[in-house]
Amino acid sequence: MRVNDETESAVAQRLDQGILHGLLGRQLRVTYLAVFRTIEEQLTGLGITPQQFGLLVIVDRNPGARQTLIAKARGLDKSTLVPMIDRLERDNLLERRPLATDRRIRAIWITERGREVLRKAVPIVQKGDDLLRAHLSEGELAELIRLMEKVREGLGVTD
Amino acid sequence: MRVNDETESAVAQRLDQGILHGLLGRQLRVTYLAVFRTIEEQLTGLGITPQQFGLLVIVDRNPGARQTLIAKARGLDKSTLVPMIDRLERDNLLERRPLATDRRIRAIWITERGREVLRKAVPIVQKGDDLLRAHLSEGELAELIRLMEKVREGLGVTD
């Protein structure tokens, strides 16, 4: 993918992309990545990654949820979540708390510091996402969202 | 992300996704990933990954291109390409050929076997991508593509 990089590699960009060019999935990916990387860069200043941001949001909105549930909500294996939470706990953004009623469970809570970081991160992410909408009219935006929803429904994507 | 999985984790899906839910970038990602993973699974049967597929397409369409150029076309660092080509060369799908005119360059060519694999892979990828379009009318599809292009233009994404 190339972003604002006409400068140096004019030749390289002209390599024939064959079938790749026409794939709708690829257009979605390229568009998404362009914004994702901007956001990623800016979140680095807060010391978190986009993945960690997503996790913080979920935990913030679902206080005390257990790991398995969070993993499912994020579409991840439970084992994948362990090191993610480890790091956020080490950085004091999240904490694990044992549950008296079921001692297998370790409920996840956001910390005061986590809330602070989140408060700063949300506008960064929102502003990044707004870039996607910036060049569309009100009507076009609504139509794009409608069509995207229709595509996802057709795929059976619940998310 | 959840795909066709209402069965088991109804509760998990209902976790509050907060700001995440409304992000257009996230909708792009989720939609793209749903199709990507289907394609990925099917390509596994041919012994290649989606990334390798992309590389094969580029090499097939640009015979004898040198690595640096291909790396740029794929948006990758040149060092990233080395192990990718290593593997495809080991599997006899690509080959490096020295260039008489500039002995620093190793031009990349697709092999007969690579062409064969590609011939089988293209319909898999195309069929996967068609899923995205399946539930849109002719007019809706055109409009979606137009709007996506507009979004990308607004971002300065050349690709």
Next chain:
DNA sequence: TATTGTTATACTCTATAACTATA
């Protein structure tokens, strides 16, 4: 000096399988 490709290294993201402690 600059470029091509390589190596060494490291980090993220992700999964599977086997384990433990509890239920």
Next chain:
DNA sequence: TATAGTTATAGAGTATAACAATA
């Protein structure tokens, strides 16, 4: 037996920095 979380391990994908050969 089944579930929650953990560990051990592995593999893709990616990058940066330093390097040798060549231009």
